[in-house]
Every structure is written in structure tokens, then in C-alpha cells.
Amino acid sequence: MTRITGGLIDRGTSLSFTFDGKTYSGHPGDTLASALLANGVRLMGRSFKYHRPRGVFAAGSEEPNAMVELREGARREPNTRATVAELYEGLVAKSQNRVGPLSCDVLAVNDVLSPFFAAGFYYKTFMWPRAFWEKLYEPVIRRAAGLGQLSMQADPDDYDSGFLHCDLLVIGGGAAGLAAALTAGRAGARVLLADEDFRLGGRLLSERDPLGGIPAVDWIAGLEAELDSLPNVRILRRTTVFGAYDHGIYGAVERVADHLKTPGAQVRQSLWRITAKRTVLAAGATERHIPFADNDRPGIMLAGAMRSYANRWAVTPQAHAADPVAIFTNNDDGHRTALDLMAQDVPVLGVIDTRSDAPKLGDYTLFPDATVTGSKGRLGLTQIQITRAGQSTWVDCAALGVSGGWNPNVHLTSHHRGRLVWDAATQSFLPGPGGPEGMHVAGAAAGRGQTGLALADGAKAAVAALAQIGMSASLPELPAPEATADILTLYWHVPSKKRAWVDFQNDVTVKDIALAHQENMRPVEHLKRWTTLGMATDQGKTANVTALAVMAELSGKSIPETGTTIFRPPYTGVAISTLGGGDSGDSFRPRRLTPTHSWAAARGAVFTEVGAWMRAQYYPQTGETHWRQTVDREAKAVRAGVGLCDVTTLGKIDVQGADATTFLNRVYANMMGTLKVGRVRYGLMLREDGFLYDDGTCARLAEDHYVVTTTTGNAGLVYRNLEFARQCMWPELDVHLISTTDAWAQLAVAGPNARSLLSRIVDDFDLSNDAFPFMACSTLTICNGLRARLFRISFSGELAYELAVPARYGNAVMQRLAEQGADLGVTPYGIEALSVLRIEKGHAAGAELNGQTTADMIGLGMMVSRKKDSIGAVMSRRDGLAQDSRRMVGLQPVEPTHTVTPGAHLFAQGDPQDMAHDQGWITSACYSPHVGSSIGLGFLLQGDNRMGEIVIAANPLAGETTQLRIVPSHFVDPEGERLRA
Amino acid sequence: MPDLTPLTALGHDQPQSVTYGNLTMGDCPDLALASLTLRRDAPVPLPFGLDLPGPGGYVASAEVAAIWTGPRQWMIEAKAKGCTDFAAQVKAQAPDAIVTEQTDGWAAFDITSPDGAAIGRLLEKLVNIDPGTVSPGTASRTSLHHMNVLLVRPDPCCLRIWVGRSFAGSLWHAVIGAAARQAA
Secondary structure, eight states, X not given: OOBOSOOSSOTTSOEEEEETTEEEEEOTTOBHHHHXXXXXXXXXXXOTTTOOEEOOOOSSTTOSSOEEEESSGGGOEEEEETTTXXXXXXXXXXXXXXXXXXXXXXXXXXXXXXXXXXXXXXXXXXXSSTTHIIIIIHHHHHHHHOOSOOOOSOOOSOEEEEEEEEEEXXXXXXXXXXXXXXHHHHTTXXXXXXXXXXXXXXXXXXXXXXXXXXXXXXXXXXXXXXXXXXXXXXXXXXXXXXXXXXXXXXXXXXXXXXXXXXXXXXXXXXXXXXXXXXXXXXXXXEEOOOOOTTTTSTTEEEHHHHHHHHHTSOBOSSSSTTSOEEEEESSHHHHHHHHHHHHTTOOEEEEEESOTXXXXXXXXXXXXXXXXXXXXXXXXXXXXXXXXXXXXXEEXXXXXXXXXXXXXXXXGGGTTOOOEEEETTTTEEEEOTTOOTTEEEOGGGGTOOSHHHHHHHHHHHHHHHHHHTTOOOOXXXXXXXXXXXXXXXXXXXXXXXXXXXXXXXXXEEHHHHHHHHHXXXXXXXXXXXXXXXXXXXXXXTTTHHXXXXXXXXXXXXXXXXXXXXXXXXXXXXXXXXXXXXXXXGGGSSOOEEOTTHHHHHHTTOEEEEETTEEEXXXXXXXXXXXXXXXXXXXXXXXXXXXEEEEOTTSOXXXXXXXXXXXXXXXXXXXXXXXXXXXXXXXXXXXXXXXOEEEEEEEEEEETTEXXXXXXXXXXXXXXHHHHHIIIIIOTTSOOEEEEXXXXXXXXXXXXXXXXXXXXXXXXXXXXXXXXXXTTBEEXXXXXXXXXXXXXXXXXXXXXXXXXXXXXXXXXXXXXXXXXXXXXXXXXXXXHHHXXXXXXXXXXXXXXXXXXXXXXXXXXXXXXXXXXXXXXXXXXXXXXXXXXXXXXXXXXXXXXXXXXXXXXXXXXXTTSOOSGGGOOEEEEEEEEETTTTEEEEEEEEETGGGOTTOEEEXXXXXXXXXXXXXXXXXXXXXXXXXXXXX | OOSOOOOOTTSOSSOOEEEETTEEEEEOTTOEEEEEEOOTTOOOOOGGGOOOOOTTBEEEOSSEEEEEEETTXXXXXXXXXXXXXXXXXXXXXXXXXXXXXXXXXXXXXXXXXXXXXXXXXXXXXXXXXXXXXXXXXXXXXXXXXXXXXEEEEEETTEEEEEEEGGGHHHHHHXXXXXXXXXXX
16 A cells, blocks of 8 residues: 555545556545555556556546456446546556456567557558458457457447537636636636536646645635525536537537446536637646656656645555665756655655756756666566666666756647647747637646746736626735746657567657658658558657657757647536537437328338328238338229328428519429419429429419428528528519428328218318319318318329318327228338339339439420529529420330349440440349239330330449339329329 | 317326426417418518517407418417317408417416526526527527427416427426426
8 A cells, every 4th residue: 555644545445446446445536546556556557569568557537557447247348548547446447458457468469569560550561462451450459459458249328418608617626726716607607617627726636835825625615605695606616618619519418427337317418519709718738758678667757747646645655664765857847846745754765856957946966967777677667777877777766857947737728720830938838829719718828837927828818818708807916926937948758679569559759750751751751641640549648749849850940840730629528428528329319290190100000201291101000011011002092982191291392572582483493473372383493503303293372372392301401592582582572481290290181082082081071083183272170170281282193182281180180080981992102102102103213303303304305494584593404405306205124023223324235334325324123013913113225115115224332133124204194193193 | 069079289188287396387279379470572560469579579459369470471370279179260360361270289288386596597408599598588499309399488487388289298397397407
């Protein structure tokens, strides 16, 4: 045990947890990492490529090494950073990326073979035989190099999403963030303070310095109490703002229940979209390390993290309390760690400082102008090699803190492609121009990390941000601890012939960077991709700047000349479940139900998705073992008796106004102005480029009142286009549109007995052919006074009507029709039978109106009126379209048992089956119970002049060819006598 | 009266109601809705005596209310008229206007609570609108879980959501799910 005194943990409560099956104990306030260290566990995982033993390296979300599989069963989450996993009773964690025990990983052989695994070896090694890549190389490499493993079970937890709005979003709850929130909160601004930690304070929690004469933790508690008391301030703990998006919107994930064993009734995590008028980014800084030979052993960590563990979590990083600890630094901050450890009676071997003029700040041994040039210890650090003036000495050392300075956490400032600027004074990249609009950067994130500076900076940033939105704020009185002169001398890595790790998580070493340089992969973007630097789950937070500095050194360029890559969201990994916002399964997206859904479901309908709609596909009956049996029965029943089908999903648009007729003449290709009241006309709509995009009917209910119907799939598009035309193209027209798709349940009643059936429910309405002929429409009442609309239109080719009633009555009317039609052979039919019926009739549908076809091609070119102008009419007459000789035809197999396959392409007999000889394609096909064989529709070159000819349908995907006879597209009632009956 | 039994948008013959914590949600099939649009240059009418509101506005009398939906366009809402031809009644009030029946084009859901702040917290999980701006007398058209909705705030203790009728089930799932989580 290496638990020491102090710390922000609740020693009165013990929490039991397991790691790799062994039980340990920790306290509330611990992370998994601190609790493992407290139990003397330093070895926590294996590295990505070489399977090197790794221990904890940092104390926050930047952690590259201590990755575990957290929880069990379906809740197992790989690649969880032990440094941010809050300890709870019963926590279960396993080390990952190993074969066999963690201390004896079989794949550690990779380390021995490391000369073969240098950067870029994938690209060079696994090039042939090519066929081996997918089946052999990739699976083996993935198994060997992957990190944790998914549970392969459905996520059992709940997630949600939401929206927050504020005047000022403060990102980070450290010194600068707290000061900003306090300043803005007192000014009355609506403030959101988000911090990824479970406790506010940021770096203040890791230091021993008092604030305002009291312990920092007490000062934070007082400020937190004030913030909590302000109704205009909201604190989001355990919340990471992971991305800056357009228009002041930030993405954040709140870990609502990750600190609990199971979420219970709560969501596990919430996804927040935060709309902020202004933002203060106070995300702090991440310490950088100094690569040296074999610098990746458990026990070697960032000096600042070592201080955090000692001060916040009361643990030291060595396995035994009496073992010596050393610090390797190029700046004064490293010395602070030595002082804090000594204050806790931790044996400090000394401070190895690269600076020749390194100050001695306490009673410890100082090694100025010295470096650490090696380490030993198979599963944890036991010795380091100190080199000074060419003399090297091995000394016992159980833990080494390394400090190479601090990198401001500027990630969010470059999410809008803001360029970072190298600042010589702080020797770090600082936010440059082009950052997110309205974002102010403060504190350590702006290179002003000393406590006094950060506090003042946060307050000033809040004042400045609020001033931009017309709010005034006063600078609060804040503690002003004396700033110390922290002199840093740049020192990026200790030269060595051995491997010195730069990016721990992706196993990228200084030698790899040198190799990238040698291979001319010198731009930072190339360096990144060639070596995989910064591409692991930690996104190289502890590696990137060091790597480009090494590249700069190798290239003989300055760091600004070398540049840096762009940070992109997310700042830390976000679970896909969280991004989904909790919508999964049936509720993954909204579903639209038809008014007769209950009725259809009660009859055992099989439903299918048509866009957002759930439509009855077919209604199987007892004894039917294949969907084709059902569909054949339904189609035949419509042709022989009467069928019922819910067609509510077709778009309906109410068009009214003095200029409604003019408007419709302009949006339909065919003439609508001559349509009489009480009549319906089929209509075609063209895109601006002259291609067909939708068809439907237009019913004239009154002089200035029409109802336009659209296809189901294009209902939204047509409505949008019409609104665009109304508002933007012809605002002078007095015409008004509103969707009525949902308002009316529309039921197709089709078949020779349709009139008889309808006559049983209409109230005193003459349905005779004379009074209500084909393409008539009318308002009426049914079932003793229910207002309704009746349209005599037919998609099936039979005598047919579409009856519209207020949607709430759709179910009851469907039920009434089914009851009343029992003796007429009434049969509900789904959209499969609907499709069979329309193919038999030769009616074009979505497969034919696919955006690449013209009115001429479906044989309706004459409908594009030349007596008026309309959208797309002129363009439809351009050569490319007007001279297209492909025409819609019917297709029937020469051998009746053969199948017509939609998507197959058509070729003349004897022609090669290639693009040069392609003559068309099959758009729709089905088995026709009426014809007794498979039939299809398709487009064929000069198809209207080739009736009776035999062509070849080729389906190269299946290696099939079929002989098809070209026939008229009307397989049923070509004269249209049935629908006019 | 037709001898047919209507169904609510949720597929029941009676409205549903669910309570989680201090939030109660239910559908309102008795509410009727009709769109009212002014013809070019037509004067603004006073249907049922309502002073039609401006952008983002909602005005109500005891039985009837108006929701602004666009320039010179409103939805007129009425209590206890869901099964009547309400559009005809609106047309009678504004004979020169264009009126379209919308009662079954939409479905209304009321979220009520004695604590208006609880409604605000629920709104945070549903729509990208600052709850502080959804004050009594306001109406907004927005997106809720990818569905097009009209949000109306008749009073501090009630939020009304109008959604396309065919989406009612999905809306109900979203709203009661969020309310249940809020109460957890």
C-alpha cells in the first residue's frame, strides 16, 4: 500500500473493487487509477503494438496507458481510462490487449520483434499476395494490435439528449473557469459551468497552496456554494464539452450514472447541445513529457500527475512506501512535485534537471545539467540511469516523475479550423485567429496557468465576453497568490539509440519519427498518418507537440515552421449510444402509423417501412405458408370482387386561392386549368431540368379549391417545392397551400364490386356511372352523416374509388366496409398486391419515376403541354431528353416458368452484354396471377416499336440471362373498360 | 351523428393520461383545429372575437384560441369540437378567408404540472428552444425528435404539443420517456 495522509478521499468509507479478478479496496473520491496505485498495483495494461507493460501515466482524461475494460457482461466498456473512472462499490475492471495474464502477455513477443514493426511496416510488408489482406493479414493484425474488446451484446442502458441555452458557457471548472462563472453569475448572466471531473477545482485540487489564506479546497467549496445559490448558474459536473460547432453550439456529454454500478432508472449518459451566446474556454493544460530510452515502464509518469496523486488522492506511485522517487524536468514545476512529495515524507532520490542553472527549491539532491538516459524493471520501474557530463550512473528508483512543460488545452479553439500560434514566451501553442466566434480563452488554456494569473484571467474573460452581448459585469475580489518565475528551457527528448516513446498509446517512438523524416513524411499531417501518432483513443494529448518538436529538430526547422495538425471533435471519446441520444430499436426514428393500423394489426398484417410510414404489406391467412400465396390471393380478390387498401400515405395538399388554377398550371406539366369542378385529373410534375419527378392526381372541389395528391415517397418534396414556388417564384399569386395528408384517412375500394360495397355506406349519394363517372370527385356524407370525400380513381385498373374521411374515423370506416362487403368477397390487400395490380395495369410508380426518366419514356410525352409554360417543360424538349428513344414496355418471359428480374439490363439477342450494347433495364417485376407468369416493366430503346420482339435480360450479378418478349405495358384491360365500368 | 366510433391518434377510444412525478401527460382528441389564411389584401378578421396574434403569439378565449403559424396565417383551436366540422364553423366566422380542416391533421398533447419549472426541464430534453422563451401566450413551430411540432403555452402550468397525427405514437414515446427519466 502506498496510501499517504491527506487527500480528498472519504477514508470513513471503503469501496471494494476487482482488477483482473483480484479484490482491492479504495475510498469514495478515488479513481480506479488512484485506488490501484494505493494498492500497490502499477501494471495496468499492455501497449498497443509492442505489448509493453504499462502503468498509469497521467491523472486525467489525457491518459494514454491505463486503459481497462470496465464493468462486465453487456455493460463491458473497453478502452476506459482508469484515471477518470470514478470508484464505486463493486467496480469490476480488467486489463486489456493481452493474451494470457497481464504480467506474462504472450504477445509481448512483439516487443522482441519490434525491429520489424517500425512505422510504416504495414504499408511495406503486407502488400502481397493481395488476397491475403482481408482474410489473413488484417484479422491477425487486428487481433494483435487492438485495444479492448466489445461485449458484442446490446447496450442495456438508457441514454438521452437535450438542449441547453445560456449567456455564457464556461468550459472547465478550474481556477479560471470558477472565476469566470463567479463573475458572470454575480452579473446576472445565465451561466453554464461544465467540468469533466466529478469535483470542481481542476488543477487547484492537485496543489497544496492555500487560496485567500485558506486551503484551496475550502475556497472552492465557498465559491461552489455561492454558485449553487445563484439561480442563473447551472453547474454540470462530470460533463465534457467535446466539440465546438457552428453558431455557438457546443456538444457535451454528461456522465449521469457512470459513477454508479448500474444506472437504475436514470440514463447512463446525456448528450447536450448547448447554445451559448459567449464561451469562456478554461480547459487548463496538459503536461508534456520528455522521451528518453525505455521511458514507458510502469512507475514513470508525468510529474504533475504524481503531484495530483499525492495531494488529491493521497497515493504515491511506487509499490512500496520506502522506495525512492525521482523527478526529471526542464522547468521549475517539476521541482514542486519533489517538494510536495517530501512534505508527505515520500523518499525523494533527487531532481534531474536538464538546465545547467536549475534552481534548488528545497532540501533534495539536485542533478543540474543532467538527463535520464535509461530505465530498468520488467513490469515496473526499478532503476534509472542518470547521465551528467558524459558520466552515466544507474540508481535504484521506483517511480519517476517527468515534466517537460505544459501544453495549453487549446483543442476546442481549432474545431473551426482556428490556427494555433507558437508562443515563445510560454514555449507552447496558444489559440490563434479563426477560433469559434464568441469564444474567449482563459487561464492555463491561454498560457496563463499560474493560479493567480488564471483566476484573474477567468474573471476578465467573463467581463469581456458579457460586454459583447451588452451585459456589464464587475471583476470580483479574488485571491492573488504570488506568481513565481517558472523558467523553462526547451528540451524535447534525450537522444538515444534505444526506443524512446513519444506516443505511448500508439507505440510511436522517436525512432519512428526519425524514420518518417527519413522517408520524407515530414509535414505533420504525413507524420501523423505514417506513424499513427496521435491517432489512438487519447488522440495524442500527451504526444503531439513533443512529436512535432522532434520532427522540427530533425528537419532543422523551427516549431512554428513545422506547424501542428488540426484538432477535431470529439475532445475525448463519446459513446455511439450517447450520440444516438437514446433512440434505438423501434424508436430509432419516428414512425408514422396509418389511421387503420390497429385494424390491420388485428388482422395479422405484416408491416413494412415505406419512408417513415408503417404500411400493411400483406395479410396472411391460415394455411398460407409463403407471402406469394397471400399476395396472389389478394390480387385475384381485387380483380374478382373488391379489395380494401389504406392509401392515406399518399401526400395530400390543399390548394386554395384566386390564383390556384394559374399556380397549378405552372407546376403541373399537363393542363390543369381546364379541369372542371367535381373532376379529377392525373398530373405529371417535372423537375427544372425536364425530368419527371412525381405524378399524382389533382381534384377540383370548387372553383378556387383543389386537392393535389402525390406519391408517398415524394409527399414532403412536392410540398416543399410547391411552397418554394409560391413564396419565392410567384409571390404575386394569391394561392395558399397546406398539407392534409394526415387529416384524412384515404381508403382505396377497388374491384368490380366496389360500387356495390360503397353504396351500402354512402348517405343518399348517386354512385351510378352517369352520375359519378371515372375521374369524378365529390364531397358527401357516409354512415349517417360523416363528412367524406370520394374520388373515382384507379391504380389497380379496376372499378375503384378512394374514400377520404377524417382520420379518426378511418379505422371504423375500414371495419364497416369489411363488414358490409362480406358477401361481395371483400378482401384487405397490402402494398405487395397493390404493386402487382399496378404492374399488371402498366402504371408507372417510383421505380419508373426514378429521376432519370422523362414523360416521353413512360409514354406520356403528349401530356407535357405546349399551350402553356410549366416548370421543366422547356428543358424537357432539349435534345438530350427529347431524342431519348427508350420507352416503357411490358416484358414477359418466353418460357413462362422463368422469372423477370428487376434491375436486369436488356440486350438484343446475339449482342455482347456490355455497356456499349445496353438497350435498357427492367424497372419493376412481379408474379402476375392474372397472366399466370412473371411479368415486368422496363425501359427499352425504341421499345414502343418492338412489340413481339424477344430480348435478353442479363443479370450479371447472378450470372443469369432470360429471354423476354416485348409486350404492351397493359397486361390487364388495355382498353380501360373495367375502370370505367 | 355517424354511427362510427372514432379512435384517438394513439389508437384508443379514450384519451390516455400518464403521470410521472409532478408531470402529467395526455392526449386531447376533443380539441379541434382549422387553418385560417387571409387572401391577398383581405382585412384581418376577428373569428370568435379573437384578436389574431402576431409572430410567435397565442391568444385564447375560454373556448377558442389562435396560434400564429406564418405571415397572415393562423391555426384556430377549439375545445370540445374534435368530432365536429370545426372548419365550417371557422369559415362562418371568416367567410372571406381560406380555411382548411386540420383537426385530424394534428394531434394535441398537454403536459401539465403545478410546477412550471418542471415543464421547462422537460422541454430541455425535447426541443432546441430556450424554455425561458416558451412563456404563456407564445407559440413556436419547431422540431421534436425529428418531428414537426407546434408548441403552445396556454398558461404556466400547461404546455401543449401539436404533432402530425400519424406521428402521435412516436411523440408520445418521446414525451413520456423524457418525463419518466426526469422523475427518476
